[in-house]
Amino acid sequence: MRQGLRGERLVALFILAWLAFHPPIVTLFGVSATVMGLPVLYLYLFAAWLCVIVLTGLVVGRGDAGGPDGPGETARGEREG
Amino acid sequence: MLIPSIILAAAFLYLCLLFAIAYWGDKRADAGRSLVANPYIYALSIAVYCTAWTFYGSVGRAAASGIDFLTIYLGPTLVFVLCWAVLRKILRISKANRITSIADFISARYGKTQVLGGLVTVIAVVGIVPYISLQLKAVSASFNVLIHYPQIVMPSAVSTVPLLQDTALYVALVLAIFSILFGTRHIDASEHHEGMVAAIAFESVVKLVAFLTVGVFVTFGLYGGFGDLFDKAMESADFARLLTATPSSTFGNWMTLMALSMAAIICLPRQWHVIVVENVDEKHIDKAAWLFPLYLLLINIFVLPIAVAGLMEFRGQQADADTFVLALPMLARQEGVALFAFIGGLSAATGMVIVETVALSTMLCNDLVMPVLLRLKWLRLTERKDLGRLLLGIRRGGIVFVVLLSYLYFRLIGESYALVTIGLVSFAAAAQFAPAIIGGIFWKTANRWGAFIGLGLGFLLWFYTLLLPSFVRSGWLDETLLTAGPWGLALLRPQALFGLAGLDPLSHALFWTMLVNIGAYVAVSLVTRQSAIERIQAASFVDVYRRAEAGQRFWRGTATVADLESLLVRFIGAARASQELAEYAARRNLNLGKMREADAELVQHAERLLAGAIGTASARVMVASVAKGETVSLDEVMAILDEASQIIEYSRRLEQKSQELEVASSELRAANVRLKELDRMKDDFISTVSHELRTPLTSIRSFSEILHDNPNIDPAQRSQFLGIIVKESERLTRLINQILDLAKMEAGRMDWQIERLELKEVVDDALAVTRGLFAERDIRLEVDIPAGLPKIEYDRDRLIQVIVNLLSNAVKFCDPVHGRVAIDAAVEGPGLEGGAVRVSVHDNGAGVALADRARLFERFQQIGNTMTDKPQGTGLGLAICRQIVERFGGRIWVDSEPGRGAVFSFLIPSSPAKAQAAQ
Structure with missing residues (x-):
């Protein structure tokens, strides 16, 4: 049962990451502005990427735990970008 | 002091270090203290994905088209998110089947078909050789750039060096030796090459640190950090476009690169080799799932800064962006950083070449050469005593063959292309394996002809739409092939096949190859039949978690x-x-x-x-x-598979049945307990009833006998005795009537005549019946039935029976001297629909002790000592009342303060039929 849940979480994360790394979401950040001296697009891609990595680590590493940190962190990450 | 001899010495020392590490790794493995059996080394070895193309080419691509170089690394990240579903399954299957390569995997899945393995090998070699040559080109080009220090000379300006002075040739040969020494140690190719993996992991560290060093140097040395660098870049519109250009303009290209890199991370032979064949423990994939993407992220952080810095520093010069990683430190006269960058690029290239040649040579040996040799009967190979040496010989030959072929390709064709383009052509070739692999582990119906035709057609189109144009670019073929099409057929132009124009060449090729590949794979699989062994293999691959020993x-x-x-x-x-x-x-x-x-x-x-x-x-x-x-035979296979699935089905059903049985038996047990209880109650009931019946019968009989035996009895006494007999008979009749009533009610066979009743009339009727009783005992009766009570729906006679029972009880038990009985009624429970009506009968007798209240309404329960007191009733009256009241959801109870009388009340819903329906 737990493994099933882990699989489902990873599939959901995959879909989320897929959306985050593809147009039109990526296109949204193609503006000619900088945040803290960094171009928005550059910052967004790396921040989103890091979030995906962290979430993968959380889901895979603690297959049975880690409920609350799921969607919350991603939302935060996307806002950063 | 960057003179050629120092550069060469550094490169040579670095390669020696690699040999030493690999040697040490193998020694440790032989001693049983594995160096590589941990997830960190595993993740680092997967980073062989980052080749010289990453090291030099990413900057080149970023300088040309901005952020879309990232797709090459975001794709693998996406795949590793799904490691649980895809990679773990592939690992499990491969371990169970001792898979030695990607060709082996595909041929094993589709019925251990040699010809399929051969086809995969051919595709892999043709597709990957350009990629290996790209690494050699990178080494050669970076060396040529470095030796001209302090001048910065672009590789295109360097005339082709003579064969024997070409560093790439020597590097290629050294790498071949390395691969032979550490990549072909075992005859069993599914065993691990721990030394090689240790060296690869070390190379991954070196190239990461080298690239980060250059990045930090450029960003914080040449410029004042990210902010400064990007601020300066944003001033120029051209550079600002690079930083903010989004895939919207090249939407198709972005998707294409993502798809290619997702396929490549599994389908490239070297990735397959490190991820699958060299995997020591399936659990390592869990950590690698985030460690490897993290590595990719780190190595890419500085790509864009370096590209932008390079473009700004070399503005107006004819600069090859592929060399920025080297040229920027050289420009700043940072010899150490430049040399380290060169070593980093060398490590990226060598790691790739080593693993790729080992993987390809295994495929060449196991899936192409050996099958052919074993088929050539005149070689009499099958009769030779020791084929192990031959195997190793073929593999070593395969390594040399692949390395030399790559070098040849580099010498003949390599100069005409940017690094990235060659790499992507190889990615597209490797991607052809994806449908057969992914379909193979999830879709049982897929068969060898589907895989064969899909792969074959995909490969042909790849060759036609990607490789041929690259030959044209390098001048081997006439330009008109691209512009006018073969034989002047414009419809067949390789980069606008069937008139499909408007896509970039890569997306165009990916579209056509995947269309025919997946299309043929699915269609042919659906219309042709599987042989027995295919069916077994398909089942054992797809159901690997369920049936490890299938087949x-x-x-x-x-x-x-x-x-x-x-x-x-x-x-x-x-x-x-x-x-x-x-x-x-x-x-x-x-x-x-x-x-x-x-x-x-x-x-x-x-x-x-x-x-x-x-x-x-x-x-x-x-x-x-x-x-x-x-x-x-096929029939037998079907029987075996059916048998297996039948057994599974049987056991599932058996389990279900046994669960049902358990439930049923517990129900039975409960029913049995209940039955025993009922049986005991029936026995009690019968013995009580007999007892109750015997008392009046005995007295009737005794008095009858007295009258019978004494004919001369005094008439006064006779009439007294006869009176007793009559009274006892009446009691007997009443008792029997009540027992019958109770039995009928309990059995639910009573006829209920429901009608709408005015409570006041009912009470009046009951009072009329009992008036005599009150008069006889001289008991005061107070009646307080308010007008306007809601009408109730009930059986009139039964309700009268209840009230009469309560009244006569009250008469019996009230104070013998100053007897007083009151009856009142009220509406209760306005929450209930239509409300409920409560009727209470008060008396001023001795009251009922708390302990007796509950059992008062049970059958044959009389208050007081039945042994001394003469029973004053049948003991069934209240039990019957309860049956009547509770029949339609009512309630009957008694309140009492001992010594101050008792109040018997009952409550009935005013429309009990409805109330019952609602329950």
């Missing part, structure tokens, strides 16, 4: 043990063969010495052992050559 019974063992042993000895050596067989015998408690005929499982085991050495397809052929019996 065990493919051979009907008619091979002799001796034949099998000699076969094993020839391929894996005498020592290993006897050791393996002894282990097998010990595990299964067999004495192989006494066995003549090998059973099916031993045959299977031998085939598995051979598969590790020569690939699954060849192993099957070899075992078939000694197993005299035929393989099982």
